[in-house]
Amino acid sequence: MNLEKILAISGKPGLYVLRVQTRSGFVAESLADGKKITVNLKSNVSLLSEISIYTYEGEKPLTEIMNNIAKKENNGLAISHKEDNATLLAYFREVLTDFDEDRVYPSDVKKILNWYNILHGKGLVVDAPAVEEAVEAVTEEVVAEKPKKEKKVKE
Structure with missing residues (x-):
């Protein structure tokens, strides 16, 4: 599972796809409804590919955790957050047996399962090479659903 362009933005629900970088920040598109928002550089933004979970032996990348959930569920939905x-916590213990229970809180597990189910709902819980194609397909689908506004010409 490739999480390179998937973002979590503090204060905004759901997940976003990084679209365009600008001088003052970037443009992100919501996976929920396809709306594009501008995000300035002062916002607290996390790339899912950069997030790790504490274990007793170090840290495990979120991508690995998501892949473990996908294997456990045969690429199906996980339990509800x-x-x-x-x-x-019992479910997460099955997915990652050695997570540090003192440093990983139930709220963290809720976020991870919610993010996994969002990604699954958009068809992004697939093998890594197919993720880019799936992200593009979702984008094209959202763009195709929006009717274009006609410009009025003054006479």
Whole structure:
């Protein structure tokens, strides 16, 4: 699973795809509704590919965790992030047996499962080479659904 252009923006729900970099920040597109937003450089933005989870032996990249969830679920949906904390931690223990329980909180597990299910809903839980094609297909689908506004000509 390739998470190179997938973003989590603090204060904004859901996940975003990095589209264009500008002088003052960048343009991101929501995976939920396809709306584009501009994000300035002062915003707290995390690339999912840069996120790691604490284990007793070090840190594991989020990509590896997502792949473990995909293997466990046969590329299907994971459990809901709205389950109780005990259920979430038990599930996460099956996915990553040696995660550091003192440093990884239930809220972290909720985010990871929510992100996984969002990515799955958009067809991005696939083999790494197919991710770029899937992201482009989602983008084209969202763009095709939006009707273009006609320009009015003054006479």
